[in-house]
Amino acid sequence: MSLDLWFRQDLKNILLAINVASAASARFSDEALVVAYRLGFEEALESAAVALGIPPGEVGLHLEREMPSRERSRGLRVPR
Numbered sequence: 605m606s607l608d609l610w611f612r613q614d615l616k617n618i619l620l621a622i623n624v625a626s627a628a629s630a631r632f633s634d635e636a637l638v639v640a641y642r643l644g645f646e647e648a649l650e651s652a653a654v655a656l657g658i659p660p661g662e663v664g665l666h667l668e669r670e671m672p673s674r675e676r677s678r679g680l681r682v683p684r
Contacts, residue, residue: 612656612657612658615653615656615658616653616658616662616663619649619652619653619656619658619663620662620663622649623645623646623649623663623664623665624665626642626645626646627642627665630642646664646665649663649664650663650664
């Protein structure tokens with residue numbers, strides 16, 4: 605019989621790896637939709653981390669909280 609036991613550091617590493625993989629897929633795009641998606645994705649991972657007892661800010665890549673400059677000129681912003 606095995607134990608279903610996870611260490612907090614292992615969970616943190618898993619969430620961080622998921623975040624890095626997602627960021628890599630969007631690395632070369634500055635489209636507003638991709639930026640907004642990444643921000644939401646990262647915030648969802650942060651929420652999961654908190655639920656697992658991992659302090660906020662430990663699995664995020666700390667993305668910019670604003671849209672690219674060309675989107676700002678149209679008045680679009682990602683909510684903080």
